[in-house]
Amino acid sequence: VDVTLVDRDNYHLFQPLLYQVATSVLDPSQIAYPIRAILRRCRNAKFKMAAVTGIDLDGRRVLTSQGDIAYDRLVIAAGSVTNYFGIKGLDRRSFALKNLGQADLLRTRILEHFERAAAESDPEERRRLLSFAIVGGGPTGVEFAGALSELIHHVLSRDFPEIDVTQVRIVLADTQDHVLTPFARPLRRVAQRALEAKGVVLRLGVMVKDVDRAGLQLADGGRLDAATVVWMGGVRAAPLADALNSERGAQGRIRVDARSLRLIGRDDAYAIGDIAQLGDGSSPLPMLAPVAIQGGQHVAARIAAELSGQSVAAFSYRDKGTMATIGRHAAVAQVGRIRVSGFVGWLAWLFVHLILLVGFRSRIIVLINWAWDYFFRDRPVRLITVPDPKQPGEG
């Protein structure tokens, strides 16, 4: 078997800790690992850095920015992108958190707004600069809101004696009447109380209709104004799914046979991860890392078995549970019927995320940075690095 891995980036990104790059805790190299370093051990695997522009399923060719690649078997694992639900201008007027560039940009703008607020004499404008709206009460929104609050109240409050941190406003909004939908009700309540204890204002049961310079227009006629809008309102299948002539499910995901993970009507193409809709149509599996990892393992085993003429059992997902942290000493986790929260949940969260990181060096350095944050309330990456084209001379 000859394997060619095609990716537009030359690194594997550990997305669950991306919010810590955006909140000054971690540097990029701690969550991004070079793909070629991972593939060194695999003699029959090679890497091609290219953007995939389309797939010719009938002709068995992947079309890329670096030329076509012919294949015998295809595995599509292009992941997901931010879902703006068709709200015009939202992509330009809000920050998202799906890749390294966005994390660097978001960290830079948060710190820049504090610098501008420190220099601002108009109290109205100062309050505006210090207002943050996060839309989406899923794990990403909750973790980012908690980490942003701690960055501001533990670290920036001491960096900026000229700013009154009681003027900072962090709002977390969601269409549901609760946060963390995948979690059991008691855990959701724990998370909400932990967020409120950190000064995060919850606006639940609200829907965003429009965005303008001042902030968000809500469906009920209300407004949610903020200088910084962070959109974590949902994801959808990567655009590659749109370019494919294949059946689609919810969030534009490619429908696959639940047993084999093959594209409907194809015996040489598979889809796994966020871009694929596994399970039956009524209750598809969630867009989570364990689903992607188990899908990848299944397809690898299936292809190997087919080539050696053996058979393989149908794919079945083993629920590994899910967890989210709100900040120091506060996290929620559930695995089947086991539910953990508070300090124990937080330790479990730290441990699991350290283990999942690629590379021993990354684990040591993440541990050091976490310890620094914990003991000294210090976050090292308070760096304004991305020049703002609209603010010449400020970057």
Add this chain to the structure above:
Amino acid sequence: VDVTLVDRDNYHLFQPLLYQVATSVLDPSQIAYPIRAILRRCRNAKFKMAAVTGIDLDGRRVLTSQGDIAYDRLVIAAGSVTNYFGIKGLDRRSFALKNLGQADLLRTRILEHFERAAAESDPEERRRLLSFAIVGGGPTGVEFAGALSELIHHVLSRDFPEIDVTQVRIVLADTQDHVLTPFARPLRRVAQRALEAKGVVLRLGVMVKDVDRAGLQLADGGRLDAATVVWMGGVRAAPLADALNSERGAQGRIRVDARSLRLIGRDDAYAIGDIAQLGDGSSPLPMLAPVAIQGGQHVAARIAAELSGQSVAAFSYRDKGTMATIGRHAAVAQVGRIRVSGFVGWLAWLFVHLILLVGFRSRIIVLINWAWDYFFRDRPVRLITVPDPKQPGEG
């Protein structure tokens, strides 16, 4: 005394290790330290992030992108910028290494050229992509050339089995007939042999006249073609010196009184560091960190003494020596008459640079990354992060 520190960046940059950011060894936060974190201990110091656009010496006002700042005493310490010696297009067609953005960009382009070379079928174009010309045989050029060679021969050679590393060409050019002018002759020879042992080709006694798409045109009619030109050919005073109505010296530096570091003819304005020309006109002090640090200490002591009516001795520079590393086990150092090279010089270099870093956390993490590089020949930050506007879909 009320002190206002104005800087366009919100961090202090430890420039001597910038080349390690460009060669995948270090992340930005290990050499960039938030200014506000440094100033926390100083109750009478505040920070203003702004670009200085000019100085009205007679009106005692600093003009910035964020409004004017009135002063009683002024200390100018705006440093230096790359000197292109008026060669047209050189700034656009070459890489420099004076700030974090440039280091990220250079690292990204080096790795990108390897990705493109791996996909390239034309052997001519592949050789072009793998050619690097570094102009300037001072410490920065020598250290970067050595680190680039090790990145390629120790790390990328294993990442890219499809590339024949004997096709890589790293050329270090200088107008002098030797590298490392500030060092004694025996040390220069040690450095040259160490560079050649790493496969770096030396082109000495050549002068760059022009730059085009293919590379450099030399004054003697020869050429130095390379897909990547790194310009370390010299520095000059920051442009702020040009905007000032004050006497200037070599490299556009502001002339100051050798005893008091005051601007010529002013008793309320001082200049220190790379932007200032200290010493007498015939043999000004070099543009080095120890000169800047000692200048800063002197001016601080002088202002404090003047305010309390005391007198202070004239500034005198104590030579702290200078050092440069060419790579593992190879460095040269001289302090007065003491000259060290090889393994001992290398250990001295490592030790001194670790000590000079700001912050204990940075020191630990730099040490871990160095150990990783040393023992596993692994450089973690092999990340292509800066999108190339000319190569859509590749970044």
